[in-house]
Amino acid sequence: MSLDGRIAGPGDDLSFLETVAGDGEDRDFDDFIAGIDALVVGSGTLRWLHGQGHDLPHRGLPIWLVSHDEALAARAAAADPDGTPVTRVEGELAEILDGIAAAGHARAWIGGGGDIAGQALAADRVDEVILTIAPTVLGAGPAVFDHPALEPRRFALAECREYGKGSVRLRWMRDRAQQATSFGR
């Protein structure tokens, strides 16, 4: 996200990501992906990827696409018939996550957007948040979590360091022992 908590600028502009200089962090994303079993992604994020010329968010990782759009799912499913199964789902995100677990996937990556991440958090199914903060302010654009009626959720800080050259990596683990009701609610 940007310094001010945006995952994109106006018009879904992601060019700010170029300000994250990952010197010496080349294997960081590979290491992350190696620990992931499935990817959950919303239609807006997938459509954005298509507009950028990418047919899939990541090859070889089973994708659950949260969307009513069958044509979008068909396009994604046709992109890599050898290795990337695409499952279109809709409805309550908690049930979708139950389905992913029932399919034998222990660690799902909520790949966005902020609305899907917000729904996962509202269902209290987010165990870990890994944030990379770019050294750039955008001033407008969608947030990393977006939900109109989310009970505040507490996390425990697991990692806090400079990432690459001049960005920040934060990692937070969900702290269910700290009830939101413990602070003034």
Place this chain on the structure above:
Amino acid sequence: MSLDGRIAGPGDDLSFLETVAGDGEDRDFDDFIAGIDALVVGSGTLRWLHGQGHDLPHRGLPIWLVSHDEALAARAAAADPDGTPVTRVEGELAEILDGIAAAGHARAWIGGGGDIAGQALAADRVDEVILTIAPTVLGAGPAVFDHPALEPRRFALAECREYGKGSVRLRWMRDRAQQATSFGR
């Protein structure tokens, strides 16, 4: 701000600030204030403080109130006649900041809200951003910088550490050598 970049929850709820446990950071705010000459604050932030029973954001520090509301300014000016001058201003924030400098104040604290901070950044008059990140996700609420047409602004990371117990302190300095136009614009 919250983990997801909000400076308040829905309804300007600031109770998430209680999740910042400042163990051993007792002098942090005093040290900050000692280096500040003036405070710039918007009407929304001051009205919020009044609603919480606070007449001024901080006593003894000259306040520039960016507001059309003369009654609001009069109430603030009457709060501490001995030591806290209140100057009501309106118009372009760049000119307001020029006026503060002309009054002999070298370091002004942009105390909020996000719209005032966004205007200061649009005028490229923000030299330093000090962020404390609470271990809490809110999902909705205003952002730390809010401006509809801000050219992305680059910063250099000056501080990155755990703050108190389980929060994060980031400090960024404006990096004017890194033009926004250097990344895809």
